[in-house]
Amino acid sequence: DIQLTQSPAFLSASVGDRVTITCRASQGINNYLAWYQQKPGKAPKLLIHTASTLQSGVPSRFSGRGSGTEFTLTITSLQPEDFATYYCQQLNSSPLTFGGGTKVEIE
Amino acid sequence: EVQLVESGGGLVQPGGSLRLSCAASGLNVSTSWMHWVRQAPGKGLVWVSRIRSDGRTVYADSVKGRFTISRDNAKNTLFLQMDSLRDEDTAVYYCARDGSWRLDHWGQGTLVTVSS
Numbered sequence: 249d250i251q252l253t254q255s256p257a258f259l260s261a262s263v264g265d266r267v268t269i270t271c272r273a274s275q276g277i278n279n280y281l282a283w284y285q286q287k288p289g290k291a292p293k294l295l296i297h298t299a300s301t302l303q304s305g306v307p308s309r310f311s312g313r314g315s316g317t318e319f320t321l322t323i324t325s326l327q328p329e330d331f332a333t334y335y336c337q338q339l340n341s342s343p344l345t346f347g348g349g350t351k352v353e354i355e
Numbered sequence: 356e357v358q359l360v361e362s363g364g365g366l367v368q369p370g371g372s373l374r375l376s377c378a379a380s381g382l383n384v385s386t387s388w389m390h391w392v393r394q395a396p397g398k399g400l401v402w403v404s405r406i407r408s409d410g411r412t413v414y415a416d417s418v419k420g421r422f423t424i425s426r427d428n429a430k431n432t433l434f435l436q437m438d439s440l441r442d443e444d445t446a447v448y449y450c451a452r453d454g455s456w457r458l459d460h461w462g463q464g465t466l467v468t469v470s471s
Contacts, residue, residue, distance in 0.1 A: 249416075280456050282456070282458065286400075291462065292458075293461075294457055335399065343402060343416070344390070345402060346400040346402065347399075
C-alpha cells in the first residue's frame, strides 16, 4: 500500500500569510495526487487534482506542485475562510490513501 | 447540478448490519466510478471502497469480506452493505464521485455508530 505523509500536522498562521503543506508518498504515484479542504462538520472539497490542476471555481491563491513522491499545496495570502484541515490523496493505485491531514489555525 | 445524498446511518450493535444509500442526481452512477470514504470522530479521512463503471469493485483491507459496494442503475443510487460491524467502524460515511483521478463531488455524509 502507498503511504502518504503530510507535514506539518498543525500550522498556525495569520491572514495574509503564505503557507505550504507537504505530502510525501512512499512510492511514485504518477502525479495522481489530489488536495482537499475540509471544514468542521462539512464534506471535503476538492481543491487541486493531478498534482497541480486547480479545480474549477477554486481561488487562484491555491496552487499545487510536485512530482514523483513529493508534493506541495501552497496558499498565498491566507484568507479567513481558508482556516480548515487539508488532506492529500493518492489515486494512482488501490487502496487509495489519504494523508493524515494538516490543520491550519489562526495564529 | 450534481447532488449526492447519503442515508441509512444510525446506531447499531457490534456484529450487526447496516445498509447505506447514496442517491445521485446530475450524474449517472452506472457510468461513473463511485467511492465510499469514512471519517471516525475527530480523525482523518479513510478510503473504504470503489465501484467502477464496469462493475469491478475494490475494498480497503479493514472492510474486505464485511462490506459490499453496489449500485442500482434504475434508482441511480449507490449502496454500501456493512455486515459484522465493529466499534472501529464508527464514522461519518461519505459517498463521492470519481471525476477521473479526483473525487470531485461528495455527499454530506451519514453517521454510523457501532455501540452496545
